[in-house]
Amino acid sequence: MNIGEASSASGVSAKMIRYYESIGLIEAPGRTQSNYRVYGSDDVHTLRFIKRARTLGFSVEETAKLLELWRDKTRASADVKAVATQHIDELETKIAELQGMVRTLKHLADCCGGNDRPNCPILEDLAAGPNSHKGHH
Amino acid sequence: MNIGEASSASGVSAKMIRYYESIGLIEAPGRTQSNYRVYGSDDVHTLRFIKRARTLGFSVEETAKLLELWRDKTRASADVKAVATQHIDELETKIAELQGMVRTLKHLADCCGGNDRPNCPILEDLAAGPNSHKGHH
DNA sequence: TATAGAGTTTCCCATCATGGGAAGGTCAAT
DNA sequence: ATTGACCTTCCCATGATGGGAAACTCTATA
Numbered sequence: 001m002n003i004g005e006a007s008s009a010s011g012v013s014a015k016m017i018r019y020y021e022s023i024g025l026i027e028a029p030g031r032t033q034s035n036y037r038v039y040g041s042d043d044v045h046t047l048r049f050i051k052r053a054r055t056l057g058f059s060v061e062e063t064a065k066l067l068e069l070w071r072d073k074t075r076a077s078a079d080v081k082a083v084a085t086q087h088i089d090e091l092e093t094k095i096a097e098l099q100g101m102v103r104t105l106k107h108l109a110d111c112c113g114g115n116d117r118p119n120c121p122i123l124e125d126l127a128a129g130p131n132s133h134k135g136h137h
Numbered sequence: 138m139n140i141g142e143a144s145s146a147s148g149v150s151a152k153m154i155r156y157y158e159s160i161g162l163i164e165a166p167g168r169t170q171s172n173y174r175v176y177g178s179d180d181v182h183t184l185r186f187i188k189r190a191r192t193l194g195f196s197v198e199e200t201a202k203l204l205e206l207w208r209d210k211t212r213a214s215a216d217v218k219a220v221a222t223q224h225i226d227e228l229e230t231k232i233a234e235l236q237g238m239v240r241t242l243k244h245l246a247d248c249c250g251g252n253d254r255p256n257c258p259i260l261e262d263l264a265a266g267p268n269s270h271k272g273h274h
Numbered sequence: 275t276a277t278a279g280a281g282t283t284t285c286c287c288a289t290c291a292t293g294g295g296a297a298g299g300t301c302a303a304t
Numbered sequence: 305a306t307t308g309a310c311c312t313t314c315c316c317a318t319g320a321t322g323g324g325a326a327a328c329t330c331t332a333t334a
Contacts, residue, residue, distance in 0.1 A: 052267065070260050073255060076253045076254065076255065077254055077257035084242055084246045084259050105221050105225050109221045109225065112218045115215055118209075120206075123207050123217055126203060126207065
């Protein structure tokens with residue numbers, strides 16, 4: 001199977017398949033006489049694993065760790081869970097951060113007339129800094 | 138005021154101040170005879186504005202737009218609100234995406250023994266794809 | 275069989291915002 | 305005069321991805 005087929009079978013772009021090979025996430029596959037990469041169904045399986053991990057927000061590095069555990073049939077599920085749990089923590093930290101931004105912005109947007117006049121609490125906040133609207137509600 | 142002072146007064150690193158200048162987000166300041174950049178309190182004010190906008194998750198491009206509106210005393214607050222509202226939407230989309238990941242991962246982690254045995258639903262999900270655990274609860 | 279079009283290869287560049295670090299110039303205090 | 309802290313410019317790196325060029329290969333069709 002050529003890289004194009006492996007790509008459509010796995011959902012990973014050909015570009016990224018080559019990239020994953022270049023950083024050592026996947027092994028270099030065999031080549032045809034004409035230097036084309038040749039993949040088998042195991043490779044596609046691995047690529048799908050990677051795709052799924054990336055979709056769940058794992059970094060490439062975390063994905064490498066998960067791949068390693070996947071291949072290690074003597075792994076302890078606790079090790080996998082630890083990777084997942086840490087990732088959940090990272091995601092939740094990020095979510096909280098974004099929610100903080102949204103909270104502030106919504107408050108400011110609510111206070112902004114959104115009309116033709118220039119007066120705007122959003123710009124006032126940006127100009128004055130994070131504490132300017134404390135106690136205003 | 139030297140760049141170092143402007144940096145500590147604004148919370149923007151000297152490196153970033155130079156970068157913002159290079160991309161045209163801020164204007165090039167005057168220079169001393171010895172080629173040092175010289176900033177005034179207006180510049181610090183602008184840098185703080187930028188810092189605050191970045192802290193609220195606006196991209197540099199969005200920040201440029203906000204700066205422009207800030208300087209335009211005849212702006213319509215609706216224009217500012219539009220920028221903010223669009224950013225809120227982007228943030229909420231991102232949050233929903235991350236929450237989806239967390240939801241899936243928490244479910245998988247809950248189903249994982251987290252012990253010494255290799256059996257692990259997290260890896261099974263990664264290997265089998267997004268639909269493998271449908272209807273399992 | 276020749277040619278066209280699609281697929282593949284490697285290589286370089288760009289993104290976005292930020293930091294690291296080198297080499298060299300400048301300033302202020304001892 | 306020396307030292308240490310500051311400034312300057314320039315290049316490089318990040319993470320994950322895409323774009324594109326130049327050259328090669330394969331397959332189908334005319």
